[in-house]
Amino acid sequence: MKSFSYERARTPAEAAASALRRPDAKFIAGGTNLLDLMKLEIETPAHLVDVNGLALDKIEATPEGGLRIGALVRNTDLAADSRIRRDYGVLSRALLAGASGQLRNKATTAGNLLQRTRCPYFYDTNQPCNKRRPGSGCSAIGGFSRQHAVIGASEACIATHPSDMAVAMRALDVTVEAVRPDGTTRNIPIADFHRLPGDTPHIETTLQPGELITAVTLPKPVGGTHVYRKVRDRASYAFALVSVAAIVQRDGSGRVALGGVAHKPWRVEAADAELPRGARAVATKLLANARPTRDNAFKLALAERTIGAALTEAKG
Amino acid sequence: MKFDSPATTNPIDRLKVVGQPFSRIDGPLKTTGTAPYAYERHDVAANQAYGYVVGAAIGKGRIAGIDLGKAKTAPGVLAIVTAENAGKLGKGRLNTAKLLGGPEIQHYHQAIAVVVAETFEQARAAAALIRVDYAKEQGAFDLASLTDKAKPNAITGGPADTAVGDFAAAFAAAPVRLDARYSTPDEAHAMMEPHATIAAWQGDKLMLWTSNQMIAWNAAEMATILGIPKENVRLDSPFVGGGFGGKLFPRADALLAALGARAAKRPVKVALQRPLMFNNTTHRPATIQRIRIGATTDGKITAIGHESWSGDLAGGKADGAVSQTRLLYAGAHRMTATRLATLDLPEGNAMRAPGEATGMMALEIAMDEMAEKLGIDPVQFRIVNDTQVDPEKPERPFSQRQLVECLRNGAARFGWSRRNPQPGRMRDGRWLVGMGAAAAFRNNLLTKSAARVRLDSSGIVTVETDMTDIGTGSYTIIAQTAAEMMGVPLEKVKVRLGDSAFPVSAGSGGQWGGNNSTAGVYAACVKLREAIAQKLGFNSAEAEFADGEVRAGNRRVPLTQAAGEAGITAEDEIEYGDLAKKYQQSTFGAHFVEVGVDAATAEIRVRRMLAVCAAGRILNPKTARSQVIGAMTMGVGAALMEELVVDRRAGFFVNHDLAGYEVPVHADIPHQDMFFLDETDPMSSPMKAKGVAELGICGVAAAVANAVYNATGVRVRDYPITLDKLLERMPDVG
Amino acid sequence: MQGPSDFEVSRRKLLLGTAASVAFGATPFAHAQTPAVPAQADVADTVSMSKVSFNVNGSLREIALDTRTTLLDALREHLHLTGSKKGCDHGQCGACTVIVGGRRINSCLTLAVMHQGDSITTIEGLGTPENMHPMQAAFVKHDGFQCGYCTPGQICSAVAVLDEIKAGIPSHVSADLNAPLQLTNAELRERMSGNICRCGAYSNIAEAISEVAGRPA
Numbered sequence A: 001m002k003s004f005s006y007e008r009a010r011t012p013a014e015a016a017a018s019a020l021r022r023p024d025a026k027f028i029a030g031g032t033n034l035l036d037l038m039k040l041e042i043e044t045p046a047h048l049v050d051v052n053g054l055a056l057d058k059i060e061a062t063p064e065g066g067l068r069i070g071a072l073v074r075n076t077d078l079a080a081d082s083r084i085r086r087d088y089g090v091l092s093r094a095l096l097a098g099a100s101g102q103l104r105n106k107a108t109t110a111g112n113l114l115q116r117t118r119c120p121y122f123y124d125t126n127q128p129c130n131k132r133r134p135g136s137g138c139s140a141i142g143g144f145s146r147q148h149a150v151i152g153a154s155e156a157c158i159a160t161h162p163s164d165m166a167v168a169m170r171a172l173d174v175t176v177e178a179v180r181p182d183g184t185t186r187n188i189p190i191a192d193f194h195r196l197p198g199d200t201p202h203i204e205t206t207l208q209p210g211e212l213i214t215a216v217t218l219p220k221p222v223g224g225t226h227v228y229r230k231v232r233d234r235a236s237y238a239f240a241l242v243s244v245a246a247i248v249q250r251d252g253s254g255r256v257a258l259g260g261v262a263h264k265p266w267r268v269e270a271a272d273a274e275l276p277r278g279a280r281a282v283a284t285k286l287l288a289n290a291r292p293t294r295d296n297a298f299k300l301a302l303a304e305r306t307i308g309a310a311l312t313e314a315k316g
Numbered sequence B: 001m002k003f004d005s006p007a008t009t010n011p012i013d014r015l016k017v018v019g020q021p022f023s024r025i026d027g028p029l030k031t032t033g034t035a036p037y038a039y040e041r042h043d044v045a046a047n048q049a050y051g052y053v054v055g056a057a058i059g060k061g062r063i064a065g066i067d068l069g070k071a072k073t074a075p076g077v078l079a080i081v082t083a084e085n086a087g088k089l090g091k092g093r094l095n096t097a098k099l100l101g102g103p104e105i106q107h108y109h110q111a112i113a114v115v116v117a118e119t120f121e122q123a124r125a126a127a128a129l130i131r132v133d134y135a136k137e138q139g140a141f142d143l144a145s146l147t148d149k150a151k152p153n154a155i156t157g158g159p160a161d162t163a164v165g166d167f168a169a170a171f172a173a174a175p176v177r178l179d180a181r182y183s184t185p186d187e188a189h190a191m192m193e194p195h196a197t198i199a200a201w202q203g204d205k206l207m208l209w210t211s212n213q214m215i216a217w218n219a220a221e222m223a224t225i226l227g228i229p230k231e232n233v234r235l236d237s238p239f240v241g242g243g244f245g246g247k248l249f250p251r252a253d254a255l256l257a258a259l260g261a262r263a264a265k266r267p268v269k270v271a272l273q274r275p276l277m278f279n280n281t282t283h284r285p286a287t288i289q290r291i292r293i294g295a296t297t298d299g300k301i302t303a304i305g306h307e308s309w310s311g312d313l314a315g316g317k318a319d320g321a322v323s324q325t326r327l328l329y330a331g332a333h334r335m336t337a338t339r340l341a342t343l344d345l346p347e348g349n350a351m352r353a354p355g356e357a358t359g360m361m362a363l364e365i366a367m368d369e370m371a372e373k374l375g376i377d378p379v380q381f382r383i384v385n386d387t388q389v390d391p392e393k394p395e396r397p398f399s400q401r402q403l404v405e406c407l408r409n410g411a412a413r414f415g416w417s418r419r420n421p422q423p424g425r426m427r428d429g430r431w432l433v434g435m436g437a438a439a440a441f442r443n444n445l446l447t448k449s450a451a452r453v454r455l456d457s458s459g460i461v462t463v464e465t466d467m468t469d470i471g472t473g474s475y476t477i478i479a480q481t482a483a484e485m486m487g488v489p490l491e492k493v494k495v496r497l498g499d500s501a502f503p504v505s506a507g508s509g510g511q512w513g514g515n516n517s518t519a520g521v522y523a524a525c526v527k528l529r530e531a532i533a534q535k536l537g538f539n540s541a542e543a544e545f546a547d548g549e550v551r552a553g554n555r556r557v558p559l560t561q562a563a564g565e566a567g568i569t570a571e572d573e574i575e576y577g578d579l580a581k582k583y584q585q586s587t588f589g590a591h592f593v594e595v596g597v598d599a600a601t602a603e604i605r606v607r608r609m610l611a612v613c614a615a616g617r618i619l620n621p622k623t624a625r626s627q628v629i630g631a632m633t634m635g636v637g638a639a640l641m642e643e644l645v646v647d648r649r650a651g652f653f654v655n656h657d658l659a660g661y662e663v664p665v666h667a668d669i670p671h672q673d674m675f676f677l678d679e680t681d682p683m684s685s686p687m688k689a690k691g692v693a694e695l696g697i698c699g700v701a702a703a704v705a706n707a708v709y710n711a712t713g714v715r716v717r718d719y720p721i722t723l724d725k726l727l728e729r730m731p732d733v734g
Numbered sequence C: 001m002q003g004p005s006d007f008e009v010s011r012r013k014l015l016l017g018t019a020a021s022v023a024f025g026a027t028p029f030a031h032a033q034t035p036a037v038p039a040q041a042d043v044a045d046t047v048s049m050s051k052v053s054f055n056v057n058g059s060l061r062e063i064a065l066d067t068r069t070t071l072l073d074a075l076r077e078h079l080h081l082t083g084s085k086k087g088c089d090h091g092q093c094g095a096c097t098v099i100v101g102g103r104r105i106n107s108c109l110t111l112a113v114m115h116q117g118d119s120i121t122t123i124e125g126l127g128t129p130e131n132m133h134p135m136q137a138a139f140v141k142h143d144g145f146q147c148g149y150c151t152p153g154q155i156c157s158a159v160a161v162l163d164e165i166k167a168g169i170p171s172h173v174s175a176d177l178n179a180p181l182q183l184t185n186a187e188l189r190e191r192m193s194g195n196i197c198r199c200g201a202y203s204n205i206a207e208a209i210s211e212v213a214g215r216p217a
Helices: A012-021 A034-041 A077-080 A081-087 A089-097 A100-105 A111-115 A165-172 A279-286 A298-316 B027-031 B118-129 B143-149 B169-174 B215-226 B252-264 B274-280 B356-374 B378-384 B404-416 B474-486 B513-536 B559-563 B621-638 B698-710 B721-729 C009-022 C071-078 C134-142 C149-167 C185-193 C202-213
Strands: A005-008 A025-028 A047-050 A059-061 A069-070 A173-180 A185-189 A212-218 A225-231 A242-249 A256-258 B049-055 B061-066 B077-082 B112-119 B131-136 B162-164 B176-184 B198-203 B207-212 B231-236 B266-269 B289-293 B300-311 B333-342 B424-427 B433-442 B449-455 B461-464 B493-497 B545-546 B548-551 B555-558 B570-574 B586-598 B604-614 B672-676 C051-054 C059-066 C097-100 C104-106 C119-121
Touching: A005 C185, A012 A025, A012 A047, A012 A081, A012 A173, A012 A212, A025 A034, A025 A081, A059 A081, A077 A081, A077 A089, A077 A111, A077 B424, A089 A165, A089 A225, A089 A242, A100 C104, A100 C185, A111 A165, A111 A212, A165 A242, A165 B333, A225 A298, A242 A298, A256 A279, A256 A298, A256 B548, A279 A298, A298 B027, A298 B721, B027 C134, B027 C149, B049 B118, B049 B252, B049 B274, B061 B112, B077 B118, B077 B252, B112 B118, B112 B356, B118 C071, B143 B289, B143 B300, B143 B333, B169 B274, B169 B289, B169 B300, B169 B333, B176 B356, B198 B252, B207 B252, B215 B231, B215 B252, B252 B266, B274 B461, B289 B356, B300 B356, B356 B378, B356 B433, B356 B621, B356 B698, B378 B404, B378 B433, B404 B433, B404 B586, B404 B604, B404 B672, B433 B604, B433 B698, B449 B474, B449 B513, B449 B559, B461 B474, B474 B493, B474 B513, B513 B548, B513 B559, B548 B559, B555 B559, B586 B621, B586 B698, B604 B698, B621 B672, B621 B698, B621 C202, C059 C071, C071 C097, C097 C149, C134 C149, C134 C202, C149 C185, C149 C202, C185 C202
Parallel strands: A005 A047, A025 A047, B049 B266, B207 B231, B300 B333, B461 B493, B604 B672, C051 C119
Antiparallel strands: A059 A069, A069 A212, A173 A185, A173 A212, A225 A242, A242 A256, B049 B112, B061 B131, B077 B112, B162 B333, B176 B289, B198 B207, B198 B266, B289 B300, B424 B433, B433 B586, B449 B461, B449 B570, B545 B548, B548 B555, B586 B604, C051 C059, C097 C104, C097 C119
């Protein structure tokens, strides 16, 4: 870990301004992913802006009937919030399917969105990785790629986004709120928040330098039955091979998003319309143009079957 | 004491303390965080500096150049040791690869440098500043492509190949035949405590506070590597945070702490970083196995053949996957063969039940497959083919063999009769449910073991031996042994372990620790009893030690008085005659597993587990049970998730951390049932005990595999059994 | 907010701070041995120090630390509270679990300087060999450990898990998110899954926790 200076920010704008002044700075909140990566020198900030003191840890009702989740709300608290449990069950379920109790106690809402991939080649600094060292190549292509993306990947990167929470948020169509260094705020629809790798896999979100996530806003509840189905080898404390966030209405309509298949939570709005026709129709639409590797081709069948299981569960 | 004739009645048979389910005597220390592990010995040496290990970035080749410039001038750096400046290092007898590589690199993450600094943070940061240029060489990283080039290699306790009768002819003539290939992957010990050492030099003497299973081996090995006399090396390893074979030999932490301390002229502590451990240390090697079984239509095996291929670095050893097939089932015509290919992956070596663990993973699926072909219940098929003698050398009976009893007892307890032999027919909601069984088998190994016992004037019995407790319960069973022998309550016994200044014990490995180390303590206690009797003028054959007294005839003397001010000390060693040659000594068991397989996603979850074992006298049923259920847990890992994935291009294990290399977590393991059958084995030692710690892993993965087959009808012969291997052949869901 | 923050100690001041750190039994720093570096120098070539004070097991502790020091290393290497274990240093095993402000966390994935003013309970704060916490005693009774290395983390986790259930925090296996929680074996196993035990004492650990929770395993 490279040495870094450390400051505790007092307001979001101050934090953003501080980060803009120091291009080598990073915000730290939960730290559960950043410190992991700093120990391996995959992240090497020279300055850390501790944002834990910012008063961003509330979940408040919005005038639109939704909820505004402070960026620093811990995963445990978000999952346990009675309003989330009642009206946004898929989000609660997704959070509880992720990581461990200890990590959820520390990890924040914003930090969870900003998690970096768990690709083992990204984690091994001896290996080429375009995400870690742009231009060095992708070791996962032609290597061990069982966990990797089957859709939306590029010749430069086939990593997946590891978050469960973000998959549920994609199904819920949340908005990410960020503050700019000048103190103004910007709202980013979750659909536009995470990027596909393209030629620049090291750029993972559409946040601009210095921008600090302050909140995630949930639109008003959409009702329906909420299901989050996470498939993994180990029963707990493991990243998803495939996950499905589904919200299904009585009439069979609804929304579906997938985790574990792409560089971002994967949702194709057109696939939602296929819901009444069943899992195969949905999966076909969602995963059209999928390009799996030999190691992860099973994810196509698995995604379809998991969507099917989620729909069965939703029907009760 | 020489143990060369079967044990007769002795003080252990009183079973007042031995055989009782005492809680671990080290429990209060371990549960309060006060048991000191190697890296935590702040008290033993002042001014400890921190070492951080740099691993090689290539699988095979040479270091063309190494630039330490920036690292040397980084804050806090005290010294950097590489092969260039380490001085001449010898090659140990026990390791295949060098612990400090360079300029030749033998495997990925082979240690090439240690950076010593004032703080851990400084050492880690400076280590990242070292720049290395490599000249990569083409390595051999793919076992499957090298089976043709593999050469015969002897396994522990036997030759590479064995043959009895005419296997080929008998197999060809058998009316029912199975010929199948299986594979097991490279696996990691992944013990929770990383390898760690604090090293300090006093003149030319080296002190190592380390985490190690085999103290005497390691003191000698370190002396060889460093080129110093054996008596100049002292090891202390009172608490070991797990080993499973991964801490049998010295590792880079010990060598680099020693070299770092010499260079920095200060005590140095080094722990292997977790992401380095998987490629830097040893692992259980992958195997490819072919099993052929021929039988009569009524299920009698007439021919059984087992071949195994594994790989290792040049000069390494093969996995002994065929070993149990030489002993487990009857059959007049038999063959086994072991082949070793040269690979440039990290060093393969012992991991919990080396040989039987991998061999049983394959053999016990084969037995299930064969039973199905025969239309015989798989438990019954095993019973039908029991043998009470070594099938390769029928003149050698087993000392004890209760395999059939284990199978029958386990089947009854588990409700095996409720199993539907037709796969895919049992359903519980979203779960396809299946049951599987397998035999458990592991040899009992005898090796000499010494101890020193002292009785002091306060009536305290202190045992000293270089035996280790790696979670096995050594502290407790040794205390129980001494308490039983000396007729004192358990609280009156103090046990000191893991110091190379103590008498040399069996150490912990090969499930030999429990029986041999307590037998060594028994021998020392016999000598102490004689010394006490002699001092008191008692006839030592008549003297009875009980309730803190020595009694003979009408006389009774409290031990406190017998000890006198000076106390009395005795030391002895158990050594063995040829009983193990005359009698095959093995441990047996039966595993029963119920799994659920998600009908949609093919996720596999274990629902019930049961083991019934027969392994000689059980010295402490509580700690022995823990050993077995712990091994069952590791077996579930082997069955369902554990695999070091080889990148065959760059030549390394890709998933080299505890997120990538999945081992079972709480949620994977249901309540486990485990029972021991009554058994005493007078051929094994005066304790009449045998090993038990590794028996529990042997066969359990196959029981899981067989249960998955029973649940789904999908037979997977390549471990681990993950959902992607089932998915295509899973029944359709609506 | 320019220059070092209030919490940072400059290199020059560090020499003064060293005495304080020694007084707390910390490993002596060695900056006096390296040349002073101008403030503008590449921070990678310097060591950034910070003071932090927090309450550990009921005692106020104040230490000056390299900002890179994790809470785990502060406890183990500076305060010599070695009960919290380093199994992986990457949040992948749970051996480092401690309770901060009533909640369990992985102390390896948090910086000590981020815990100014916090209350930290480690395994040493739960009980002693002579006076064990009921959870520690139950682990001994049920043999909920073997090598002992993951054990402090398991016990800290277990104590916190029972509080989490009392507080109504649901888990992945809670059948109904909107109904009162049931303390089942499956709940315990799921909630404890962030603590790996390679010796495989899980079945016994579940029994130990169940006993403390007052329910059959």
